[in-house]
Amino acid sequence: MSESGRLRIAVQKSGRLSDDSIALLKAIGIKLNIRDRLLIAHSTNQPIDLLRVRDDDIPGLVMDGVVDIGFIGENELEEKMLERQAANKPSEFEVLRRLDYGGCRLSIAVPKEASYTGIGSLEKKRVATTYPYLLERYFAEQKVNAKAVMLTGSVEVAPRAGVADAICDLVSTGATLEANGLVEKDVIFRSKAVLIQRADGELSDAKSTLINRLIPRIDGVMQAKE
Numbered sequence: 739m740s741e742s743g744r745l746r747i748a749v750q751k752s753g754r755l756s757d758d759s760i761a762l763l764k765a766i767g768i769k770l771n772i773r774d775r776l777l778i779a780h781s782t783n784q785p786i787d788l789l790r791v792r793d794d795d796i797p798g799l800v801m802d803g804v805v806d807i808g809f810i811g812e813n814e815l816e817e818k819m820l821e822r823q824a825a826n827k828p829s830e831f832e833v834l835r836r837l838d839y840g841g842c843r844l845s846i847a848v849p850k851e852a853s854y855t856g857i858g859s860l861e862k863k864r865v866a867t868t869y870p871y872l873l874e875r876y877f878a879e880q881k882v883n884a885k886a887v888m889l890t891g892s893v894e895v896a897p898r899a900g901v902a903d904a905i906c907d908l909v910s911t912g913a914t915l916e917a918n919g920l921v922e923k924d925v926i927f928r929s930k931a932v933l934i935q936r937a938d939g940e941l942s943d944a945k946s947t948l949i950n951r952l953i954p955r956i957d958g959v960m961q962a963k964e
């Protein structure tokens with residue numbers, strides 16, 4: 739599908755990474771005609787098409803070679819990579835650049851009245867999360883026998899709802915945890931947005947040349963902001 743001559747770039751359609759990713763593409767000189775409802779946006783001055791999708795879909799689109807490059811949070815990227823490895827699906831990609839936005843951490847938090855003396859306190863407990871593979875990997879590394887309970891939303895209310903004893907969720911300011919009576923205990927993963935490319939050697943020369951022209955411009959934009 740991406741064998742057309744145009745470079746295909748995946749970005750989050752609507753969410754925390756959308757504006758910064760689009761702003762970066764515009765800052766490096768790519769003119770885009772984005773219409774809100776449409777999945778695809780064509781550049782008017784470069785052989786580039788933008789695929790606007792949910793962030794969850796971006797790692798797979800890159801790893802399956804449906805798009806050539808994509809903007810994604812490292813948390814989502816790592817989770818999907820682990821999930822695909824477990825399912826024996828292609829999970830290769832290359833990180834072109836770590837970007838200067840989308841910063842957050844994936845942390846374990848417990849109700850403020852809970853006694854917690856370290857990760858061992860979660861032994862035999864249930865922990866609600868949207869990132870079960872990252873969390874299970876952490877439990878295995880820490881040799882803790884706890885259970886990740888998958889929730890795609892409202893993770894922060896799970897302890898109050900009696901669904902879990904603790905949570906593992908993304909944190910940036912900490913306001914959401916605080917508002918839900920939760921206290922951050924262990925950071926298990928630190929994340930920023932990254933620009934990734936499908937497995938090396940699968941791009942046409944023209945696309946590689948175009949990417950090689952875009953990357954120094956991204957570096958220039960990031961340096962100018964420092």
Ligand code: PRT
Pocket residue numbers: 750751752753754755791792793794810811812813814840841842907908909910911912913914915929930931
């Ligand atoms: O619809 P779609 O699936 O595309 O979007 P989404 O709802 O899955 O993702 P979105 O837009 O919320 O987040 C996209 C990416 O932004 C994440 O995968 C992270 O890489 C990054 N990011 C950075 C964050 C945050 N900061 C963040 N604070 N993603 C989510 N949050 C949430 C967190 O889950 C919690 O609910 O914000 C709340 C906590 O924020 P604070 O400031 O109260 O601590």
Ligand code: ZN
Pocket residue numbers: 792793794
């Ligand atoms: Zn998502």
